[in-house]
Amino acid sequence: MAIGILVIGDEILSGKRQDKHFAKAIEILGARGLELDWAEYLGDDPARITATLRRTFATGDIVFSFGGIGATPDDHTRQCAAAALGRPLARHPEAVKEIEARFGDAAYPRRVLMAEFPEGADIVPNPVNRIAGFSVGTHYFFPGFPEMAWAMMAWALDTKHRALFRESLPFEESIIVTGAGESDLLDIMNAVVRDWPALKLSSLPTWSGTGARVIELSVRGDRAGVSQAMGFARAEIAKLGYSITDRPARPALSNP
Numbered sequence: 001m002a003i004g005i006l007v008i009g010d011e012i013l014s015g016k017r018q019d020k021h022f023a024k025a026i027e028i029l030g031a032r033g034l035e036l037d038w039a040e041y042l043g044d045d046p047a048r049i050t051a052t053l054r055r056t057f058a059t060g061d062i063v064f065s066f067g068g069i070g071a072t073p074d075d076h077t078r079q080c081a082a083a084a085l086g087r088p089l090a091r092h093p094e095a096v097k098e099i100e101a102r103f104g105d106a107a108y109p110r111r112v113l114m115a116e117f118p119e120g121a122d123i124v125p126n127p128v129n130r131i132a133g134f135s136v137g138t139h140y141f142f143p144g145f146p147e148m149a150w151a152m153m154a155w156a157l158d159t160k161h162r163a164l165f166r167e168s169l170p171f172e173e174s175i176i177v178t179g180a181g182e183s184d185l186l187d188i189m190n191a192v193v194r195d196w197p198a199l200k201l202s203s204l205p206t207w208s209g210t211g212a213r214v215i216e217l218s219v220r221g222d223r224a225g226v227s228q229a230m231g232f233a234r235a236e237i238a239k240l241g242y243s244i245t246d247r248p249a250r251p252a253l254s255n256p
Helices: 022-032 046-057 079-085 093-108 111-114 146-160 182-195 223-239
Strands: 003-008 038-042 064-065 087-093 114-119 122-126 132-135 139-142 172-177 201-208 213-221 242-249
Touching: 003 022, 003 139, 003 213, 022 139, 022 146, 022 172, 038 201, 046 087, 064 146, 079 087, 079 114, 079 132, 079 139, 093 201, 111 114, 111 223, 114 132, 122 139, 122 146, 122 182, 139 146, 139 223, 172 223, 182 201, 182 213, 182 223
Parallel strands: 003 038, 003 064, 064 139
Antiparallel strands: 087 114, 122 132, 132 139, 172 213, 172 242, 201 213
């Protein structure tokens, strides 16, 4: 089951505000031994938001959507989710109660509009101001405000998806290779990918101010496979005469 995020808002694409959700989502997932598989940024374009949600609803992915669930003219996410599902918007009674408890008579006639979700949706409680988000299946919709959205994402994971939690992220080992270009190590990298197909390899070259070539070579997956693959890579790189420096393995993480 893949995990993805949608970050919605013209203010992100224009640079008026800097996105904070991407990095925090990785942190929230990582604390539970989970990883982010994909991320998309969308402006306040109803047609594009609807098309994107129609596509993601058709998958089995867990999707966290940030932004656009307010009641101002530039907020389209609630309406687009309904359109993508082919359902009408309907006032959710629990969401209405939360808004009434927060605002009393001032909930009407405008604030209560934020309790209108795609018909059949469930609420996601908002611990900050009691204006709920909503979920449909494994899609979760939050406001763009970080202090609200991040607590709501944690709630969704801890309440709905605890069975997916792992004690740690996949084991990862990295080495720093000095003096080599990626082309010099390509045969070795191809051999790792071929002989250990369950592992993930990454090569990150760095250009230093002195012109020295430096590559961070990483392999991640199960500990035994990583140890074997990196043992092979170290031995082959050493044969080529390049300098190798180990980086500490990624530590285990404790679930909440």
